[in-house]
Amino acid sequence: AQSVAQPEDQVNVAEGNPLTVKCTYSVSGNPYLFWYVQYPNRGLQFLLKYITGDNLVKGSYGFEAEFNKSQTSFHLKKPSALVSDSALYFCAVPDNYGQNFVFGPGTRLSVLP
Amino acid sequence: DAGITQSPRHKVTETGTPVTLRCHQTENHRYMYWYRQDPGHGLRLIHYSYGVKDTDKGEVSDGYSVSRSKTEDFLLTLESATSSQTSVYFCAIVGQGPYNEQFFGPGTRLTVL
Numbered sequence: 001a002q003s004v005a006q007p008e009d010q011v012n013v014a015e016g017n018p019l020t021v022k023c024t025y026s027v028s029g030n031p032y033l034f035w036y037v038q039y040p041n042r043g044l045q046f047l048l049k050y051i052t053g054d055n056l057v058k059g060s061y062g063f064e065a066e067f068n069k070s071q072t073s074f075h076l077k078k079p080s081a082l083v084s085d086s087a088l089y090f091c092a093v094p095d096n097y098g099q100n101f102v103f104g105p106g107t108r109l110s111v112l113p
Numbered sequence: 114d115a116g117i118t119q120s121p122r123h124k125v126t127e128t129g130t131p132v133t134l135r136c137h138q139t140e141n142h143r144y145m146y147w148y149r150q151d152p153g154h155g156l157r158l159i160h161y162s163y164g165v166k167d168t169d170k171g172e173v174s175d176g177y178s179v180s181r182s183k184t185e186d187f188l189l190t191l192e193s194a195t196s197s198q199t200s201v202y203f204c205a206i207v208g209q210g211p212y213n214e215q216f217f218g219p220g221t222r223l224t225v226l
Contacts, residue, residue, distance in 0.1 A: 014160055016193060044156070053210055067176045070171030090155060091160055099144055099163070100171070105155040 002027045002037075004091045008103040014112050021076040023091030023106045031093065033074040034101070035065055038088040039073050050074060061085070081111045116140050118119050119204050119218040127226050132191040136204030138184075144207045145187040146215070147171075147179060149200040156184055156203065194225045 003026045009051055013019045025031055036044040048059025055067045065076045076089060091104040116139030126132050136145060145165055148156040158171030160179040168179050173218040176198060180188045191198055 034214060036215075041220075043219050044205075044215075046214040046216070049212070049214060062211065100146070100158060101157040102162060105153060 001103050002093045002095050004033075004093050004102060006089075006091055006106040006107045008107050009105075010108045010110065012110045012112060015083055016080050019081040019109065019111070020080050020086070021089045021109060023074045023076065023092055023104060025072050025091075027093055028096070030065075031069075031072075031074075033065075034066065034092040035063070035074075035076050036087070036090045036092060036103075037061075038081075038090065039104075040087075044090060066095060083111045083113050085109060086111045089101065117204060117206055117216055118216045119221050121221060122219065123222045125224045125226065126194055128195055129193050132194050132225075133190040134202055134223070134225065136187040136218055137223075138187075138206050140206055140208075140216075141184060142206040142208055143184075144209075145181065146207075147177075147187065147189045148203045148205065148206040149173065150203060150220075151200050159202075178203075191223075194223075196213075196225050197212065199223060199225045212226070 005024045024081040038044045045061050048057050050057050050067045058064045063078050067074050088106045088108050090106050092101045104113045118137050147159040148163040157173045159177050162168045166185050168200050169174045178190045181213040202221045205215040207215045
């Protein structure tokens with residue numbers, strides 16, 4: 001079965017520093033990987049996805065993610081964190097049929113001023 | 114934001130009472146989903162629909178039923194609410210075709226006393 005893991009419950013980073021939120025995956029077939037963000041009292045919002053092609057994917061709000069097939073990872077990154085990036089981040093992968101999604105448990109990012 | 118709304122946004126009810134949550138979309142998308150979000154579990158799929166009157170169970174469907182009589186509306190019913198169903202419920206839609214991102218509603222916070 002398709003699955004994703006987010007090894008860190010919480011990530012703290014100082015404003016202006018680079019941030020990384022980690023995701024590893026286990027899939028059969030080609031990996032299709034997604035990142036979503038959830039701000040307080042809001043629904044999830046799509047950030048970016050990897051389908052095929054360039055291993056570095058650029059998304060919304062200055063975020064990017066690096067697909068690494070050998071390490072089965074899809075880490076979310078941003079060169080310079082903002083306090084407003086503080087939120088809950090979810091990695092997700094479609095199931096075998098492509099229309100349902102399996103979500104990781106989420107990583108809470110806190111950017112400290 | 115995608116045209117997806119949920120009602121009510123907050124509800125407090127008592128154990129044993131029936132509860133219906135509504136999801137409404139204006140995007141004319143075929144697929145609609147109901148998730149619940151609980152700390153430490155990320156998002157878990159309750160039920161989904163792939164068309165009018167076409168629904169299927171997700172990972173945590175026990176105690177829940179759904180109906181879809183129109184493309185734009187997807188109803189989630191708790192026939193007899195229990196305290197374990199206290200959660201935040203999210204509806205989502207996704208465009209036609211595989212590996213498209215989901216768009217989420219704002220959520221409904223349900224408390225069962």
